[in-house]
Amino acid sequence: MQRSEMIDLDSIDRRLLAILQEDATASIAELAERVGLSQTPCWKRLKRLQDTGVITARVALLDRDALDLPLTVFVAVKTGRHDEAWLETFAKGAGALPEVVEFYRMAGDVDYLLKVVVKDIAAYDRFYKRLIATAPLTDVSSSFAMEQIKFTTALPIPT
Secondary structure (H helix, E strand, C coil): CCCCCCCCCCHHHHHHHHHHHHCCCCCHHHHHHHHCCCHHHHHHHHHHHHHCCCCCCCCCCCCCCCCCCCEEEEEEEECCCCCHHHHHHHHHHHHCCCCEEEEEECCCCCCEEEEEEECCHHHHHHHHHHHHCCCCCCEEEEEECCCCCCCCCCCCCCC
16 A cells, blocks of 8 residues: 555654564564553554555565675666656566666666666676667666675664
């Protein structure tokens, strides 16, 4: 569910969200104890946070190296076309490529930015050939990450 407006979050809601960002497998009993509620009110809060779209999913985060996907590539795309039909074609084509883990429409010198994970340069070359077949592109520039300094999926929760 996608939210259309902000909902009020109190300190308990924020604490629940912080705990879940650290460990989405925490049980209702553990969550309730950590935020000072009994289990039923805790469950009701979680349900509300899910129903209102604050919690969008509970997922497992996987180790890229363990899956032999050590190479991260940031792909900057420029296009000469900015019409809806082109965007729909490109978004559908690029978004369907499993190596693309993040995909943004940008303001500034670059039109689109993709974060791609692959095994190696050869795998990236195969990916690149599939990417450029999705729609007409003016320029594709690839930057290869040398080192990951910080990675988190946890959002800063305003207090």
